[in-house]
Amino acid sequence: MANSGSVTKPIFPAQEKTLTERDLDWAVVQKVQAGNVGAFDQLVQKYREHIFSLVYNMTSNREDASDLTQETFIKAFQAIARFKGKSSFFTWIYRIAINHTMTFLKKRNRRRFISYEKIDEEVSNSEIFERLTAKNRSEKGALVSELQEKLNDALQKLSPKHRSVVILHEIEGLEHAEIAEITKTSTGTVRSRLHYAKQQLQSYLQDYIT
């Protein structure tokens, strides 16, 4: 995540001490641990979209993603008393989400029907999309739906481990080191998985790559 972790961000300029996202999260966690249950809602509001995006791209199903995201926060809430702050809260909750989704995917033997989220209309006005439309000589709306389907299919063809690394890096924008911490692997493993996954995606999506 670009705006979290080790990046120092001045929240209160009047104060001498600058707080990182990690410190801010830790302060909220301590409030929850002290009994202020309502403070947990701040963490939900801050991370719900990131967790949902991760889980949605892992499952390609809107309803499953909603359930799994809620369950991730419930698990975090139940375990927050044992959270000691050795890692950042966002690393911790991403790890819970990844593990919970992996368990869900193992249990789900066959793919359920896919229910996609709507793509923001701004995307169809981007430069890359203009190029794609020109190349494929198709109507924008049709191309958006087609590309969405192809992208989801291609992601689902990857193994869950490779898929999670691609999602965390390319969609969520996390650094290699952050992904390594979440997945409890080395940065070398993360790079290797990312390289392999991109190669696979390139072959699946070659019709759209110039």
Add this chain to the structure above:
Amino acid sequence: MVDTNKAHEKEVKVEDLLRFKRAERPDEAFWDTFDRELHQRMLQTLVKKDPWYVQVLRGVSGRIAQTAAVGAAAAFLALMVLRPTLVDTTQANGSYLALQETASVVLDSSAAPVEVTMSDLDSTLTPDYQIEAISGSSADRGYMKEYSTDSFEVASYDRDVYAMDTAAYAGTGLAITLVY
């Protein structure tokens, strides 16, 4: 060089395509429902869940009580099943012991006539042939008849009694009777 850069810029990479996925976002209505459902589920969790140590204690105490109840029931059943068997065995053993006592008394009492008979026999006979000597000396037909009749009556009685347990008891009964 400029053309190459332009061509490079126009390339569509996997990374560019994956960036479209960032645009797949739920609307506000979805998040309203999400928040409402999450709050409900968290409240349910708060109401239902006990602290972990309470759950552990409850589990352990429940298991102890369950184990004790099952153990007590098993012990009671075992007692009810085994008790009649134990009683019968005791009675049988008692009869057997009584029989052994009787047998020893009878054998002891039968030893005296043997010794008396041996003293009347030829002194050249060795003790190994004492039984043959007894047989040989009992040549009196009247005595044999009387002895035979009595022995059969008593033997048949004893067989009836001990046939309930084992054949060995019946045999023992016969042997005792013959000596008697």
